[in-house]
Amino acid sequence: MCLRICCPIRRLVYKAVCTAMVMAFGMIASAQTEVPFFMEIDTAYNGVYVGQEYNLKYRCTVRFDSVSPPDFGNLIEVIKGPVPNRHLSTIIVNGKKKQRMEEVFSYQVRFLREGVISLPIASVKAEGRVYITPPLYVRVKPAVRNIQGVVCSVTTQRSYIEEGETFFVTLTCNRRPDNLAPLLELGDSIYKPSGSSSRFSYTKGSGKDTSAFVNAKESYEFHYNIRSDGSGVYTFSAKNLTFGGIPYSLDNQVIKVTETRHSSPGGNNEVVIVLVIGCMLIFGFMWLRFHREADEELASFVLREGRLNLSTDWALTHYGFPLFLVSIPFFFLLSNLYKYFTEGRQDLFFPWFWCGLLPAFLAFAVYRNQRSKLNFRPVKISFSDEVMLEVVEETARENNWTIDHAGRDCVVAHTHSHWLSATWGEQIFVVFDRGQVWINSVNDLNKRSTAFSFGYTKRNMNKLQEAIERREKQVRK
Structure with a gap:
């Protein structure tokens, strides 16, 4: 009876211990992924080949105190690096966008042998904790020795340039070159690319072979800034342009450009x-x-449009x-x-x-x-239009305004600028309506254009409105 009871208990204890270990490892793993440190390589669309250059990056989401650099061994050649950088990336957590700062150091590498190669791991120490990059493997294909189908050319979008002007030249290849920065030669000058881009398109196969590429097309472009010496013929050659270690001959690529300036005896019109x-x-x-x-x-226009x-x-x-x-x-x-x-x-x-x-x-x-300055301000009145006209005339005399038009429908006046004025003067408009008048003041439209009124127009409107309110008080008494 005791054996029958003890065995199930042992199994339960064993399962509990295993569960606790799994949970512990899971917590450690989740804690490890809170601050990820990982590798990233810019593999081409059609794979990785021996002899070609690739960018290998190590990314960490915290500032690290120290780093144990990777050991590349004898299978990977380091051409350049490490190059430190700080990068702000956007990630999605639980459906929400979140930005994080990444500490990055990158290498420019070249694989020396085909096969499945493990990228060298690195580790960083941040706030007393050590983070190690998870393993990453790359399948390296043998170098392509047949370059009969490789086509490279030099083009420009500009056919007209001026002397001393910078124009852009593009080196285009239908296959990825070994070097990520092929050089262009123009006479005694050598130019490095200012940027690069790539395009890849394909059609998936049909039937059982749906993973195969059909009608695959590649395009790699390298852009150069060339300073012109005027019109003429520009002859380019390429340096360190190789495919699978085999140099590609790109000699005497010609671009013809024409001067844009057309001078005449009468000058440039x-x-x-x-x-x-x-x-x-x-x-x-x-x-x-x-x-x-x-x-x-x-x-009539002001009463209808309000401006x-x-x-x-x-x-x-x-x-x-x-x-x-x-x-x-x-x-x-x-x-x-x-x-x-x-x-x-x-x-x-x-x-x-x-x-x-x-x-x-x-x-x-x-x-x-x-x-907005064209909009009129309505002011209520309880007296007649004749009294309103008297109010306008009194205000004009007090402020040295000149009345240009005084009719039964509207009054137009203007101010006089002096040498201390910031404007060329203002115009004042009063339009009569039933039980109210519409007033406005703008910079004098019969003189020069002024960008700002510096408060003069509002001051004119306020003076007129204050005069109306004083007359309202007199009428009510």
């Missing part, structure tokens, strides 16, 4: 032409937008500053369109164009501010 066309387009747009408003009566109607001249004055800001990217684009149609330039939206985005945003902000 490009600026004049662009300015004339641009000014005509801007004026034409403003005319189409505002010429109908100029034909409407001031009072001041503008003629084309007034609109050019009122919106002069935002028009100046938006003309910077506009004339820049217009100049490039002119060169595109007359000289065949292909870089229509080259990077400098995007510098015009800042003045464009500023122009929109200033336009919104200028647009």
Whole structure:
């Protein structure tokens, strides 16, 4: 009886101990993965080959105090490294994006032998804890000795350049070269690539062999910044461009470029032409937008729209500053369109164009501010329009305003600027309505354009409103 009872108890104890050990190891493993330290290699789409260069990175999500570097042995050749770097990455935890800072040190390596090769592990010590990279294996294929199908060429998107201008040349190969930074020779100058990119496309097989690649296409591009000496023929050659250790002959690659500057005895007319066309387009747009408003009566338009109607001249004055800001990217684009149609330039939206985005945003902000200044302010009155006209005339005499128009529907006046004024003067508008009047003041639209009113327009409106409120008190007594 005792044996029958003890055996199940022993089995239960054994299972409990095993469960505790599994849980302990699981907790250790989960604790280990809280601060991961791992390896990463930029393997190509079509695999890893002997003799080609690859970037091997070691990433850690905490700042480490010390590091035990990897031992590459005699199967992997280190070309460059370690290169330390700090990288901000974005990860998804429980469906939410989270950013973390990674400490990275990278190597540029080359595999010397085919087969399954274990990448060398490394360890770091952070806050008294040691973190080791988990093992990572790479299957290295033998070097491809047949380069008959390899095709490399040098091209440029620019066919027109100016002397001293930098243009971009691209070296394109349909197979990954051994070296990650092939050099271009132009006369006595040698250029390193400023960037690189790769593309790979394929079609999966059908039937049982669905994992096979069909019609696979590769493309590797290396970009170079070349400073021009003007128009002419540029002859390029490549250095350290090899495939499977076999040099690829890329000699006497020719690019023809033409000078863009077309001078004439009368000088360069490009600026004049662009300015004339641009000014005509801007004026034409403003005319189409505002010429109908100029034909409407001031009072009826204000009562319907609640803002001041503008003629084309007034609109050019009122919106002069935002028009100046938006003309910077506009004339820049217009100049490039002119060169595109007359000289065949292909870089229509080259990077400098995007510098015009800042003045464009500023122009929109200033336009919104200028647009709000056209809105009238309603003020309730309980007296007649004749009394209101007296109030306006008294306020004009007190503040040295000149009344330009005084009718039964509206009153228009203007101020006089002096040498201490920050503006060229202001205009004051009063429109009569039933039981109220609409008042407004803007920078004088018959004079020069001013970007800001410096509080003068609001002061004029406040003075007029205070005069109306004083008269209201007198009428009520």
